[in-house]
Amino acid sequence: MVLKSFEWTYMLSGWTLNKVDFRPITLVVGPSGVGKTRLLRSILALKAIAYGKAISGVKWNCLFEADDSTQYTWEGQYDSKKALLTTPAEVIDEQFDSNDHDNIKLESLSINGKQVIKRRDNEIFFNGKLTPKFPSHQSAVYVLQEEGIIKPFSLALKSLTIIDQTQNKAKYIPSLDYGYNNLCKRQLSNQEIIKADTSVFGKLCLAYKNKSTLFDAIRDQFVEIFPFVEDIKVEPIEDRNVVSCDVPLLQLKEKGVKKWVHQAYFSSGMFNTLSLLCKLSLSSEGSITLIDEFENSLGVNCINQVSRLILENRRRLQFILTSHHPYIINNINSDSWVVLTRKAGKVTPKSANEIGIGNSKHDSFTQLINFQSDF
Amino acid sequence: MSLYVLVEGYRTEMLLYPAWIEILRPDLKRVRWPTDAQGLDYFLISGEGYPQLLNMIGNSILDINNNNSFTHFMIVVDAENDDEEHKRQLILDHIRDHYSDFDLSRVFVVVQVRTIETWLLANKRVVTRNPQDKILAEYLVHYNVSIHDPEFMPLHSYFDYHAQFHFDYLKRLFVEKHICYTKINPGAAKTKTYFNQLVNRSNQNHITSFKKFVDYMASLQ
Numbered sequence: 252m253v254l255k256s257f258e259w260t261y262m263l264s265g266w267t268l269n270k271v272d273f274r275p276i277t278l279v280v281g282p283s284g285v286g287k288t289r290l291l292r293s294i295l296a297l298k299a300i301a302y303g304k305a306i307s308g309v310k311w312n313c314l315f316e317a318d319d320s321t322q323y324t325w326e327g328q329y330d331s332k333k334a335l336l337t338t339p340a341e342v343i344d345e346q347f348d349s350n351d352h353d354n355i356k357l358e359s360l361s362i363n364g365k366q367v368i369k370r371r372d373n374e375i376f377f378n379g380k381l382t383p384k385f386p387s388h389q390s391a392v393y394v395l396q397e398e399g400i401i402k403p404f405s406l407a408l409k410s411l412t413i414i415d416q417t418q419n420k421a422k423y424i425p426s427l428d429y430g431y432n433n434l435c436k437r438q439l440s441n442q443e444i445i446k447a448d449t450s451v452f453g454k455l456c457l458a459y460k461n462k463s464t465l466f467d468a469i470r471d472q473f474v475e476i477f478p479f480v481e482d483i484k485v486e487p488i489e490d491r492n493v494v495s496c497d498v499p500l501l502q503l504k505e506k507g508v509k510k511w512v513h514q515a516y517f518s519s520g521m522f523n524t525l526s527l528l529c530k531l532s533l534s535s536e537g538s539i540t541l542i543d544e545f546e547n548s549l550g551v552n553c554i555n556q557v558s559r560l561i562l563e564n565r566r567r568l569q570f571i572l573t574s575h576h577p578y579i580i581n582n583i584n585s586d587s588w589v590v591l592t593r594k595a596g597k598v599t600p601k602s603a604n605e606i607g608i609g610n611s612k613h614d615s616f617t618q619l620i621n622f623q624s625d626f
Numbered sequence: 627m628s629l630y631v632l633v634e635g636y637r638t639e640m641l642l643y644p645a646w647i648e649i650l651r652p653d654l655k656r657v658r659w660p661t662d663a664q665g666l667d668y669f670l671i672s673g674e675g676y677p678q679l680l681n682m683i684g685n686s687i688l689d690i691n692n693n694n695s696f697t698h699f700m701i702v703v704d705a706e707n708d709d710e711e712h713k714r715q716l717i718l719d720h721i722r723d724h725y726s727d728f729d730l731s732r733v734f735v736v737v738q739v740r741t742i743e744t745w746l747l748a749n750k751r752v753v754t755r756n757p758q759d760k761i762l763a764e765y766l767v768h769y770n771v772s773i774h775d776p777e778f779m780p781l782h783s784y785f786d787y788h789a790q791f792h793f794d795y796l797k798r799l800f801v802e803k804h805i806c807y808t809k810i811n812p813g814a815a816k817t818k819t820y821f822n823q824l825v826n827r828s829n830q831n832h833i834t835s836f837k838k839f840v841d842y843m844a845s846l847q
Contacts, residue, residue: 610661611661620674
């Protein structure tokens with residue numbers, strides 16, 4: 252499934268993101284402070300709502316399209332009586348486990364133009380029939396997630412992931428993952444690994460454990476980007492003083508260095524590159540990945556190769572990236588750009604064509620800088 | 627007649643040149659894109675620093691050739707530690723060597739000796755005689771810009787580059803006068819009053835590289 256368009260309003264502060272259209276690869280550009288990260292965080296908030304979390308004071312409208320061209324239009328609005336004047340991302344963190352929720356005021360889901368969920372305050376119609384009451388702060392998409400026609404949409408929302416370049420490498424311990432623990436006991440095919448209900452790191456461990464060609468491909472790509480690396484593996488480390496259980500950890504072997512290095516000591520660039528390689532090879536088809544400041548921690552030795560891998564990806568994966576880097580901006584066709592502009596709290600996306608990119612022979616990055624200068 | 631302007635800096639020049647061109651040639655209208663220029667217009671673009679500016683000359687020439695309205699091409703660079711004429715010649719030679727079809731008589735190179743802040747130091751009104759700031763007092767002893775031509779100021783031992791020193795000198799003068807000055811907000815330096823002070827100074831045979839820019843703008847037909 253791909254996200255085709257998205258609109259978002261945070262009513263308390265009046266922050267409004269006008270409708271943004273997306274492509275399989277979308278590069279979001281614009282000056283610092285215009286709202287690029289907030290756009291990604293707001294998209295990610297859809298996932299929280301799909302998991303039954305309440306996000307006070309927000310209003311959304313989004314369109315997803317499945318591989319078979321089925322279109323899902325989902326819109327909704329939460330009350331803002333209990334909301335704090337914070338950004339949606341902060342609200343998500345703070346209110347995930349709170350009992351003091353705002354209620355959903357309005358919600359609608361249409362499939363190919365036919366309204367299947369209609370909700371106003373606590374009255375919910377599913378396929379035209381009034382449903383029994385359910386918690387007023389939880390979305391109907393969450394409550395009805397097991398219904399046949401809702402399930403694909405619910406799964407697509409849950410597949411939304413963000414690559415946070417500042418991520419803590421130590422967090423990626425697959426054995427703490429329930430899905431991984433269930434699956435690591437038996438032999439799996441490549442397709443089963445890709446479809447496994449676990450994180451991409453869990454899938455990488457499964458690929459290693461199953462001696463899958465998926466793992467070999469990831470290793471080969473990684474070694475091509477970092478030629479001083481000889482091999483990678485996912486095994487418990489031998490030094491029992493560091494980790495006291497049989498936790499499989501990512502490790503790499505550098506040429507001319509005797510000892511294997513484990514994931515906590517990977518450079519950020521190496522770790523992020525490996526994360527991305529895993530995403531590209533192991534994500535389920537139809538998954539949507541958000542990457543904020545794509546260039547972060549990628550050195551000159553890998554930024555071009557990693558960008559190329561994303562651009563050359565032929566699997567059905569959607570990437571929504573933000574970047575300030577000239578290499579990335581110049582190498583992603585300006586037809587795939589969303590240029591964010593902001594007036595006070597109102598963020599308006601524009602296409603590269605609309606702002607005049609292409610009206611000069613200078614490279615796209617230079618033209619963008621020129622557009623952003625005071626005029 | 628339209629003018630294509632390529633400036634070395636990204637921040638200060640992109641703010642000061644439009645302000646100055648408006649004072650010097652209010653008949654010239656700035657356009658957002660080079661394809662928009664049609665009559666008395668000018669297009670301004672940053673060269674994103676030096677030597678990156680050299681790489682941008684080629685695409686600038688393509689822009690100029692793409693629109694017949696462009697009759698003139700002005701390139702603005704810092705002299706920094708180089709000699710003014712040598713720097714000018716370096717730019718012209720680069721065009722001659724790489725874009726031999728382009729008529730050099732259409733090109734005018736403004737060499738800011740040593741940098742744009744050097745010119746701004748020439749406003750006598752921003753100089754405080756007895757500053758509170760001890761470093762500024764030291765700078766004034768090193769070289770009093772209200773008396774001597776800022777273009778000839780020797781480098782202070784605290785710095786490796788003229789541009790850093792001149793920026794710091796100017797910033798301290800402004801702080802002493804409670805005026806805000808940053809690369810992205812040159813504030814008072816954008817005003818007509820400030821500009822006129824620079825013109826007055828250039829008429830006293832100081833900041834002659836600035837005078838060349840002023841005269842060139844007046845001569846454009």
